[in-house]
Amino acid sequence: MIALLAAALLLQQGRAPEVMLAVDRDRVTPGEIVTFSIRVTSEVPDPIRVELPPLGGFEVEPRSERSDVSTGPSPGRTTWIELKLRATTPGEWRLGPVNVRQGIAFAQSDAVDVTIAGGAPAPVMGSLSTRLARLIQRAPPPDVLGAAGITVALSDASVVVGEQVDVVTIAWFERETRQRLRRAPTVESPQIEGVWTYPQTVPGGIAASRQVNGRWYDLFVLHQVAFPLTPGRFAVSAAKLTYNLPLAYQFFSQEERFTLQSEATSFAARALPDAGRRPDFAGAVGHGLTITRRLTPPAGRQGEAFNAEVEIRGEGNVALWPEPATRWPAGVRVYPEASEERPGLTDGRFGGSKVFRYLVIPDSAGTLSLPPLEYAYFDPLEARYDRAQIPSLSAVVAPRGERVVARAEPPPIRLDLRVPVALRVRRALPGVAWWLLALAPMAAWLLPRLPRRRPRAAAPSLPSATLAEAERRLGRALRRFGERGEDAGPLQALKAEGEAARFAPGGAGPERALLARVEAALAAAGEGGGRGGPRWRQRAGFGLLIALLTAQPVAAQSGPEQLYEAGAYRAAASGFLRRALLAPEVTTHWFNLGDAAFRAGDDAVALAAWVRAGRLSPRDGGVRRALLLVPPADSRAAEALWLAPVTPEELALLALIIWLAGWGGVLWTREWKGRWLVLLGAAAVLAGAGALLQRHYAAPIAVAVDNQQLRLSPHELAPAVGEVPALGTVALEERRGDWVRVVVTGGPRGWLEARSLAPLAGPQVP
Numbered sequence: 001m002i003a004l005l006a007a008a009l010l011l012q013q014g015r016a017p018e019v020m021l022a023v024d025r026d027r028v029t030p031g032e033i034v035t036f037s038i039r040v041t042s043e044v045p046d047p048i049r050v051e052l053p054p055l056g057g058f059e060v061e062p063r064s065e066r067s068d069v070s071t072g073p074s075p076g077r078t079t080w081i082e083l084k085l086r087a088t089t090p091g092e093w094r095l096g097p098v099n100v101r102q103g104i105a106f107a108q109s110d111a112v113d114v115t116i117a118g119g120a121p122a123p124v125m126g127s128l129s130t131r132l133a134r135l136i137q138r139a140p141p142p143d144v145l146g147a148a149g150i151t152v153a154l155s156d157a158s159v160v161v162g163e164q165v166d167v168v169t170i171a172w173f174e175r176e177t178r179q180r181l182r183r184a185p186t187v188e189s190p191q192i193e194g195v196w197t198y199p200q201t202v203p204g205g206i207a208a209s210r211q212v213n214g215r216w217y218d219l220f221v222l223h224q225v226a227f228p229l230t231p232g233r234f235a236v237s238a239a240k241l242t243y244n245l246p247l248a249y250q251f252f253s254q255e256e257r258f259t260l261q262s263e264a265t266s267f268a269a270r271a272l273p274d275a276g277r278r279p280d281f282a283g284a285v286g287h288g289l290t291i292t293r294r295l296t297p298p299a300g301r302q303g304e305a306f307n308a309e310v311e312i313r314g315e316g317n318v319a320l321w322p323e324p325a326t327r328w329p330a331g332v333r334v335y336p337e338a339s340e341e342r343p344g345l346t347d348g349r350f351g352g353s354k355v356f357r358y359l360v361i362p363d364s365a366g367t368l369s370l371p372p373l374e375y376a377y378f379d380p381l382e383a384r385y386d387r388a389q390i391p392s393l394s395a396v397v398a399p400r401g402e403r404v405v406a407r408a409e410p411p412p413i414r415l416d417l418r419v420p421v422a423l424r425v426r427r428a429l430p431g432v433a434w435w436l437l438a439l440a441p442m443a444a445w446l447l448p449r450l451p452r453r454r455p456r457a458a459a460p461s462l463p464s465a466t467l468a469e470a471e472r473r474l475g476r477a478l479r480r481f482g483e484r485g486e487d488a489g490p491l492q493a494l495k496a497e498g499e500a501a502r503f504a505p506g507g508a509g510p511e512r513a514l515l516a517r518v519e520a521a522l523a524a525a526g527e528g529g530g531r532g533g534p535r536w537r538q539r540a541g542f543g544l545l546i547a548l549l550t551a552q553p554v555a556a557q558s559g560p561e562q563l564y565e566a567g568a569y570r571a572a573a574s575g576f577l578r579r580a581l582l583a584p585e586v587t588t589h590w591f592n593l594g595d596a597a598f599r600a601g602d603d604a605v606a607l608a609a610w611v612r613a614g615r616l617s618p619r620d621g622g623v624r625r626a627l628l629l630v631p632p633a634d635s636r637a638a639e640a641l642w643l644a645p646v647t648p649e650e651l652a653l654l655a656l657i658i659w660l661a662g663w664g665g666v667l668w669t670r671e672w673k674g675r676w677l678v679l680l681g682a683a684a685v686l687a688g689a690g691a692l693l694q695r696h697y698a699a700p701i702a703v704a705v706d707n708q709q710l711r712l713s714p715h716e717l718a719p720a721v722g723e724v725p726a727l728g729t730v731a732l733e734e735r736r737g738d739w740v741r742v743v744v745t746g747g748p749r750g751w752l753e754a755r756s757l758a759p760l761a762g763p764q765v766p
Contacts (some may be wrong), residue, residue: 006160006632011457012497015042015043015044015104016105016106016107017041017042017043017044017048017100017102017105017107018040018041018042018107019038019039019098019100019107019108020041020109021037021038021039021095021109021110021111022036022037022039022096022112023035023038023110023114023251024035024037024111025114025282026112026113026114026115027114027115027117028115028116029087029117030086030087030088030089031087031088031115032086032087033061033084033085033086033087034058034084034085034086034114035082035083035084035085035625036082036084036085036095037081037082038050038079038080038082038098038109038360039078039079039080040077040078040079040100040107041076041078041292042076042077042078042082042105043075043076043101044075044076044077044102044103044105045069045070045071045075045076045077046077046102046664047102047105047361048077048079048100048101048102048323048574049065049097049100049101049102049623049626050079050081050099050100051098051099051100051101051454052098053095053096053097053098053111055085055095055179056085056089056093056179057086057087057088057089057090057091057093057116057606058085058087058088058093058095058114058179058230059085059086059088059175059178059179059204059205059206059218059489060083060084060085060179061083061086062183062526062672063081063082063083063084064081064082065079065080065081065082066079066080066339067079067080072159077102078518079666081409084364085119086205086206087114087116088116088175088209089116089533090117090386090725091115091389092113092114092115093113093114093115093116093209094111094112094113094114095111095112095113096109096110096111096112097111097396097630099112103293105239106240110122111399114545119191119372120148123303126143127534128202128203128207129206129239129345129347129348129350130348130703131155131166131347131348131597132166132168132202132221132223132348134151135153135155135166135168135306136168136170136207136208136219136221137144137208137210137706138584139151139168139170140153141210141212141217142172142262144171144610145212145213146174146260147173147174147377148171148172148173148174148177148185148241148243148260149172149260150169150170150171150172150187150240150241150260150261151169151170151171151172151263151449152167152168152169152190152236152238152239152262152263152265153167153168153170153280154166154167154168154236154267155167155168155663156267157267157268158267158268158269159228159267159268159269159270159273159283159380160226160269160270160271160380161229161230161231161269161270161271161272161285161640161658162227162228162229162272162283162285162286162316162317162320162380163227163228163269163285163380164226164227164315164316164317164349164350165195165225165226165227165228165267166223166224166226166348166639167189167190167192167223167224167226167236168221169187169188169189169190169221169222169223169239169262170219170220170221171185171187171217171219171220171221171241172210172219172228173185173216173217173218173219173220173243174215174216174217174740175216175217175218178206178218178243179609179682180245180246180264181243181244181245182244182255183244184205184220185220185241185242186240186241186242186542187220187222187241187242188238188239188240188241188242188740189222189224189239190236190237190238190239190262190264190453191236191237192226192234192235192236192237192393193235193507193637194226194228194229194230194232194234194321195226195227195229195234196226196227196317196320197224197225197226197227198224198343198350199223199224199346200223200224200225200263202222202223203218206218206220206294206484207219207220207221210220211762222239223658225345225350226409227317227320228269229272229320230269231269231271231536232268232646233266233269234266234267234269234271235265235325236264236265236266236267237261237264237268237515238261238263239262240259240260240262241259241261241262241412241642242258242259242260243257243258243262244256244257244258245258245703246580259712261612270505271560271566272285272378273383276385277385278385279378280320280325280374281376281385281741282376283319283320283322283374284312284316284320284321284322284375284376284377284378285316285320285378285380286314286315286316286317286321286351286377286378286379287315287316287349287351287379287380287381287382288313288314288315289312289313289314289315289316289375289377289378289386289388290312290313291310291311291324291373291375291388291390292310292311292313292390293309293310293311293370293373293390293393294307294308294311295307295308295309295360295368295370295393295395296360297395298395298565299376299395299396299397299398299561299562299565299566299567300362300395300396300397300398300401300566300567301365301397301398301399301400301564301566301567302362302363302365302400302733303361303362303363303400304361305359305360305361306359306360306361306362306368307357307358307359307360308334308357308358308359308360308370308423309355309356309357310324310326310355310356310358310373311353311355311356312353312354312356312375312388313351313352313355314351314388315346315348315349315350315351316350316377317342317352318341318342318351318352318354319341319354319355321427323336323339323356324356324373324375325360326370326373326409327371327373328360328370329368329369329370329371331362331363331364331664332360332361332362332363332368332644333360333361333363334356334358334359334360334361334498335358335359335360335361335404336356336359337358337359338357338438339354339356339357340354340355340357341353341354342354342355345504351380351537352379353693354715356395358375359698363402363559364397365397365398365399365400365531365568367394367396367397368394368395368397368399369392369393369394370392370393370394370626372389372390372391372392373386373389373390374387374388374389374764375387375389392706394560394561396563396565396566396568397566397570398563398566398567398571398751399571400567402413408629410594410595410599410626410629411591411595411622411625411626412595413561413564413591413592413595413596414588414591414592414622415561415588415589416588417583417589418586418588419585419587420585420587420616420617420647420649422647422649422650422653423511423585423616423647423649425653426649426652426653427585430671434656437656437660438656438660439658441659441663441664441666442661442663442765444667445663447668459646470515470518473518474494474518474728493631494517494518513680518583520672524613537610543563544589559574559575560573560574560579560592560596561592562577563575564592564595564599564609569596569597569599569600570596570600570602572592572596573593573596573597573602573605574601576589576592576593576596579608580593580612585616585617586616586628587613587617587620587623588597590609590610590612590613590616590620591609591610591613591623591626592612593605593606593609594607594608594609594613594626597609598626598629601628602705602758603726604703604704604706604726604758605703605705605758606626606629606630606712607627607630607632607703607727608703608758608759608760609625609627609703610627610630611627611643611760612760614627614643615643615647615697616647618643618644618645618646618647619645620739622764627643630727631727631729632703632727632729633704633725633726633728633729634725634728634729636728636729636745636746637727637728637729637745638747639702640699640701640729641703641729642692642696643688644693646693647693648691648693648694648697650691651686651687651689651693652686652687654686655683655684655686655687655690656683656687658680658683658686659679659680659683659684659687660681661678661679662676662677662678662680662682662683663676663680665679673731678753684706699731700731700732700733700741700759700760701729701730701731701732701745701757701759701760702729702730702740702758702760703727703728703729703757703759704724704725704726704727704728704729704730704752704756704757704758705726705755705756705758706726706756707723707724707725707726708723708724708752708756709717709723710722710723710724710742710744710747710748710750710752711750711751711752712750713741713751714736714739714741715739715751717754718751720750721748721749721750722744722747722748722750724742724744724752728744728745729745729746730742730743730744730745730752730757731743732757732759733749735754738755739750739751739752739753739754740753740754740757742757
């Protein structure tokens with residue numbers, strides 16, 4: 001009975017397992033990966049030994065193994081082994097057969113064939129930098145190189161203090177020996193005293209392949225970067241290599257340990273030269289250094305903190321770069337913060353950036369201006385001293401505590417400085433040229449029809465109408481200056497002299513002299529004959545608006561756009577106003593003035609500025625939307641601020657085109673047909689409409705800032721004769737000191753303080 005059981009047990013143990021081989025692809029090129037799978041299935045749960053075959057033409061990358069064991073009624077074991085093989089040598093390669101042993105049972109699989117097509121063994125097996133790859137390729141092998149060896153290669157034997165030295169540890173393995181390795185070898189880098197070192201990452205596995213004495217060797221490398229801190233010679237200790245080789249081809253066979261050491265070496269560091277050293281040099285060593293500076297936020301308020309950053313970028317040891325010598329302006333408090341290093345490797349050269357941070361608090365409003373900055377350094381590649389520099393940097397500092405109540409957002413400010421097309425066309429020629437252009441067709445029609453006779457010579461004389469016109473102008477001036485006798489006396493004498501000259505016999509000479517004296521007196525009294533209106537009105541209008549907008553001045557060294565972004569809206573409005581007065585035909589200036597004033601809470605100024613922008617660009621959707629934010633006080637004010645869909649210049653230009661077209665038809669056909677008369681009539685209507693619109697826009701009106709009592713006389717204790725609502729309109733008449741005589745639209749006449757009015761300023765409006 002016992003003999004039968006023993007026989008059954010031997011039979012069970014002798015049952016051979018099943019072995020299957022597989023590859024994920026049977027044709028690859030050098031450098032590609034092939035997955036080689038081995039599956040062993042047995043009905044016995046005993047351990048399994050797998051003997052791997054030689055893997056010629058391939059090198060083993062990561063591999064894995066696992067087993068599933070089952071007991072009970074259906075015992076068994078299944079083992080999976082998966083190898084990642086990198087193709088190295090072209091040719092037809094057979095993987096297998098694989099021998100498997102389980103107890104006394106033995107099994108052998110079939111082999112699989114894989115083709116490595118074309119190319120040669122890749123000398124570099126990984127993404128090495130160009131600098132490191134060159135260093136590995138020119139590194140000499142060990143003096144005695146057998147199955148394995150280890151060396152240490154230096155990029156330079158002599159450098160200056162702070163210059164980069166690459167220390168590369170190379171482990172050499174003969175290819176057949178390396179293919180026998182079951183685990184990666186252990187390589188210990190050398191030790192270097194007195195230097196600043198940075199270990200660098202290299203691709204895992206084989207880094208390169210070299211042929212020495214007719215045999216191929218695969219190389220494993222470690223890389224570190226060293227920077228000498230002081231002059232002298234620095235010793236590089238020996239590197240160590242440890243690896244294990246199996247004693248047999250069985251998968252679970254014992255291994256033999258081998259340990260090798262490299263030869264010790266050294267390099268020298270020289271001191272930095274004295275020639276060319278800059279006085280501000282602080283010890284920075286690098287190549288191609290650049291410096292940048294940032295100030296955030298770009299605008300702020302008095303007493304609030306700004307974050308200043310100075311970043312130095314380039315090649316070199318970023319940890320040893322000293323802080324730049326920054327000159328801070330007066331009136332600021334500076335608190336240095338911790339610096340940040342961002343090292344990295346670019347094509348084998350160590351470098352990166354270093355950021356120095358500061359907390360800057362300005363004590364006064366205005367412009368925070370940081371002066372230009374220079375950073376001196378020594379360039380070891382160029383063997384000379386150099387410097388990096390950046391220009392000055394500024395930020396806007398708004399006054400402390402300037403706050404505006406939250407309200408609807410106006411349209412964003414603009415940067416377009418174009419003048420409307422009609423205004424550009426009008427400015428292309430002087431006014432006389434336009435009149436000559438309009439009258440030229442009439443002259444061409446009339447000149448051929450005039451009688452041809454020689455005019456009789458007559459003594460030059462001035463018609464009495466000229467003196468009469470001078471008397472009427474003197475009368476208007478006398479009525480205006482009725483309350484100021486010192487200004488009316490000379491004008492009354494000239495008026496009496498003119499009345500006597502009209503009816504007295506005499507030549508034109510005395511009359512011309514009298515007219516010249518009248519013109520001089522009227523000009524001195526502010527009653528010139530120009531169409532722009534009295535100069536005192538323009539000065540008063542500009543003064544009112546400037547005084548209202550500059551109630552809280554701020555240093556005006558920054559652009560109004562920066563002040564607007566910083567929240568200094570009143571200061572920004574002052575800047576936009578200056579631009580508008582210098583270029584009153586640019587819509588953007590008035591639009592931005594309205595935005596800044598609205599943000600600052602000056603609704604009257606915003607309304608006046610946006611109306612001015614609408615008169616220049618009446619079909620601008622942004623202006624129309626902005627005007628909805630500040631509606632006038634009543635219907636009378638809305639009528640005074642009414643905007644036509646076209647500008648007077650556009651009407652005049654269209655009238656001129658139609659006028660010339662009508663006269664062109666008359667001159668072409670030499671007949672007064674109905675169609676030409678219609679064109680000439682339409683041109684006259686358009687010209688009249690343009691003149692009326694221009695007169696409406698030229699009316700000297702202003703918008704009330706808030707509710708105001710209309711006074712009987714220019715004094716705050718004078719009795720009230722009426723009231724002006726906020727955003728109501730008044731017509732300006734006369735100014736006395738800080739008071740202006742106005743006429744309420746559809747109401748009484750009285751006096752208001754100038755600071756309570758926001759006039760529509762412009763070349764034709766006070």
